[in-house]
Amino acid sequence: MSQYPSSTRSNGTTESRTNAPAVRVETLQKIYRSDSGSVEAVHSVDLEIESGTAVGLLGPNGAGKTTTIKSLLGLIVPTNGRVAIHGKDVHDSPAETYNRVGAVLEGARNTYWRLTVRENLEFFSALAGQSSSEAKERQAALLEQFSLEDKAEQTVKNLSRGEKQKVSIACTLARDVDVIFLDEPTLGLDVESTLDLRRELRTMVNEQGTTLLVSSHDMDVIEHICDRVVIMNDGEIIADDTVENLFDVFDTQQYEITVDDPFPPAVRETVIDEYHATNFNQREEATRFTVKVIGDEFYDFVNTLQAADVSVDTVTAVEPDLEEIFLRVTDDQTTVDQESELEDGEDR
Amino acid sequence: MNSTNMRLVDWVRNRQSPTKWVILCKAVLKKQFTIMLRYRVNFAINIVTMYVLFAIVFFGGQAAVSQAGGSFNSLDSTLNGLIVGWFLWTMSQGAYSGLASNVTQESEWGTLEQLFMSPFGFGGVMWVKAIVNLVQSTVVGGIMLLLMMVTTGRILTVDLVTIGPILVLTIFTIIGFGFAFGGLALIYKRVQSVSNIMQFAMVGLISAPVADISWLRALPLVQGSGMLQASMRRGVRLWEFAPPKLVVLVVTAIVYPLVGYVIFSYCSSVARRRGVMGHY
Numbered sequence: 001m002s003q004y005p006s007s008t009r010s011n012g013t014t015e016s017r018t019n020a021p022a023v024r025v026e027t028l029q030k031i032y033r034s035d036s037g038s039v040e041a042v043h044s045v046d047l048e049i050e051s052g053t054a055v056g057l058l059g060p061n062g063a064g065k066t067t068t069i070k071s072l073l074g075l076i077v078p079t080n081g082r083v084a085i086h087g088k089d090v091h092d093s094p095a096e097t098y099n100r101v102g103a104v105l106e107g108a109r110n111t112y113w114r115l116t117v118r119e120n121l122e123f124f125s126a127l128a129g130q131s132s133s134e135a136k137e138r139q140a141a142l143l144e145q146f147s148l149e150d151k152a153e154q155t156v157k158n159l160s161r162g163e164k165q166k167v168s169i170a171c172t173l174a175r176d177v178d179v180i181f182l183d184e185p186t187l188g189l190d191v192e193s194t195l196d197l198r199r200e201l202r203t204m205v206n207e208q209g210t211t212l213l214v215s216s217h218d219m220d221v222i223e224h225i226c227d228r229v230v231i232m233n234d235g236e237i238i239a240d241d242t243v244e245n246l247f248d249v250f251d252t253q254q255y256e257i258t259v260d261d262p263f264p265p266a267v268r269e270t271v272i273d274e275y276h277a278t279n280f281n282q283r284e285e286a287t288r289f290t291v292k293v294i295g296d297e298f299y300d301f302v303n304t305l306q307a308a309d310v311s312v313d314t315v316t317a318v319e320p321d322l323e324e325i326f327l328r329v330t331d332d333q334t335t336v337d338q339e340s341e342l343e344d345g346e347d348r
Numbered sequence: 349m350n351s352t353n354m355r356l357v358d359w360v361r362n363r364q365s366p367t368k369w370v371i372l373c374k375a376v377l378k379k380q381f382t383i384m385l386r387y388r389v390n391f392a393i394n395i396v397t398m399y400v401l402f403a404i405v406f407f408g409g410q411a412a413v414s415q416a417g418g419s420f421n422s423l424d425s426t427l428n429g430l431i432v433g434w435f436l437w438t439m440s441q442g443a444y445s446g447l448a449s450n451v452t453q454e455s456e457w458g459t460l461e462q463l464f465m466s467p468f469g470f471g472g473v474m475w476v477k478a479i480v481n482l483v484q485s486t487v488v489g490g491i492m493l494l495l496m497m498v499t500t501g502r503i504l505t506v507d508l509v510t511i512g513p514i515l516v517l518t519i520f521t522i523i524g525f526g527f528a529f530g531g532l533a534l535i536y537k538r539v540q541s542v543s544n545i546m547q548f549a550m551v552g553l554i555s556a557p558v559a560d561i562s563w564l565r566a567l568p569l570v571q572g573s574g575m576l577q578a579s580m581r582r583g584v585r586l587w588e589f590a591p592p593k594l595v596v597l598v599v600t601a602i603v604y605p606l607v608g609y610v611i612f613s614y615c616s617s618v619a620r621r622r623g624v625m626g627h628y
Contacts, residue, residue: 030623032622032623041623067623070623070625073461073465074464074465074620075461075464075465075620075623075625075626076620076621076623076625077617077620077621094469095364095467095468095469096467098465098466098467099467101465102465103461103465105458105461105626109457109458109459110458110459110461110462111459111462112379112383112457112459113457114383114386114387115379115382115383119378119379119382122375122378123375123378123379124462126371126372126374126375126376127372127375127462127463127466127468127473128466128467129364129368129371129372129467129468130371131367131371132371155386171462
């Protein structure tokens with residue numbers, strides 16, 4: 001794979017590696033107002049992303065991910081709060097900011113389908129003010145990096161979806177930016193293209209020091225690309241931690257238990273009520289079910305079974321994947337919200 | 349420091365060098381012409397359509413005059429005026445829709461956001477597009493002029509030193525409308541119906557009776573159209589025009605684009621506040 005040094009940025013900006021994080025968001029709020037009322041899409045979001053790291057942005061539809069990303073890019077003016085890329089406010093210093101940041105947005109082609117891959121790379125380099133001679137080496141490296149050399153003279157509309165997505169990312173990189181926002185980069189891609197793109201994105205972070213903010217519904221992508229995950233729900237950040245820590249927090253919480261029959265109904269009710277047992281499956285004189293417990297709760301659970309003379313056959317710790325973590329975090333948040341709404345209602 | 353001052357400081361600190369502007373101009377020009385030539389059948393159909401429309405008017409008029417017992421050659425002045433007017437309308441049409449319709453197109457293509465994120469600034473990129481559209485419109489207008497002169501057998505005066513500046517300044521007045529409607533397209537997306545009305549409005553402006561109603565000269569296209577007619581039909585040179593006419597031409601060429609650009613900038617800011625920039 002060819003390399004180009006990240007320090008030799010050709011867009012005229014000085015490579016000021018200050019202590020400022022690559023991305024800083026302070027109390028970001030966005031309220032959309034219309035005749036029918038107002039909707040708060042993002043509520044007081046604080047976020048920092050260090051240079052050369054990849055951060056995943058997760059959240060259900062309507063969580064405020066796209067509004068956050070577009071606010072970071074200056075495409076949306078926030079109602080309140082401040083957004084800075086490498087210490088520069090994107091709304092006050094757009095020219096300086098756009099020398100450092102680029103984006104591949106979801107649902108947008110991001111490139112000109114009627115131009116060839118090479119023509120697109122040339123155009124987007126020029127859009128950043130790079131002459132064709134100084135950008136040529138970079139373009140060649142990008143074609144090689146994304147395995148697009150054979151497709152360089154083909155019009156983008158004739159490429160596969162995966163190749164088009166690669167061209168979009170390559171065109172963003174052609175502008176010589178070091179902070180990239182990717183909104184659903186693997187949407188609609190086949191497995192092979194997804195794996196391919198995942199690899200390329202991680203390489204950009206590891207070898208070129210690119211900072212990535214990836215919004216995706218594809219948990220595998222987030223899990224394999226990102227160092228850190230931010231989970232949003234209802235316009236707020238409800239979890240912000242490293243992928244490892246999120247796994248640690250939820251690790252060994254879930255167990256698959258198989259007990260020998262008979263499994264008395266009273267005990268079954270107890271494990272459902274107290275340990276939220278689910279997924280009951282009875283077969284060949286054994287009952288299998290799943291429980292979610294935290295830490296020492298597991299020993300209490302086993303003691304409960306033993307006290308009822310239920311013989312435990314197997315216990316398997318189920319490692320949660322990121323999707324499970326995401327669902328649990330967003331479920332918990334929804335429950336908390338509903339409870340506080342109920343409490344508010346009772347107070348009134 | 350308030351936001352306006354910050355923007356000004358940012359603009360001064362980050363103003364792109366002339367070399368970089370040339371790079372951008374060349375890139376936009378190359379893109380426009382590459383697409384035009386790659387889809388040459390489409391380009392040819394557009395030219396043919398405009399030519400056929402002209403031919404219908406020309407030959408239709410000829411037939412109507414003959415049937416009425418008149419001589420078509422007696423309408424010499426009117427026919428020359430038709431050619432000049434059609435030439436200007438072709439160019440105006442291209443320059444206007446190249447901005448207004450292009451915003452909708454870029455939104456549909458999903459490339460508008462990328463233009464917005466250029467260090468040259470969204471406005472800067474759109475100005476470059478406006479200038480490139482002017483070049484492209486000149487090529488189309490030139491082809492049409494040639495076709496019209498061959499078809500009618502009439503030779504008009506094409507003094508480039510005179511018609512060059514007049515054309516540029518005249519088209520600049522309509523570029524202001526391109527900016528204004530381009531701005532509206534940022535918010536409302538589909539402004540095609542307004543663009544269709546603009547086509548007819550441009551015909552009216554080009555043929556406005558300035559001799560009877562002098563204030564009409566202040567409207568876009570009007571002053572330039574009259575001067576272009578005088579130059580191409582009667583061979584009037586640039587320095588032979590009365591200074592007030594030149595002043596009106598220059599002032600309208602500055603005021604309309606500036607007003608159009610202010611509207612465009614305002615609409616851009618509204619689109620960003622509403623979160624609909626590029627959102628199609």
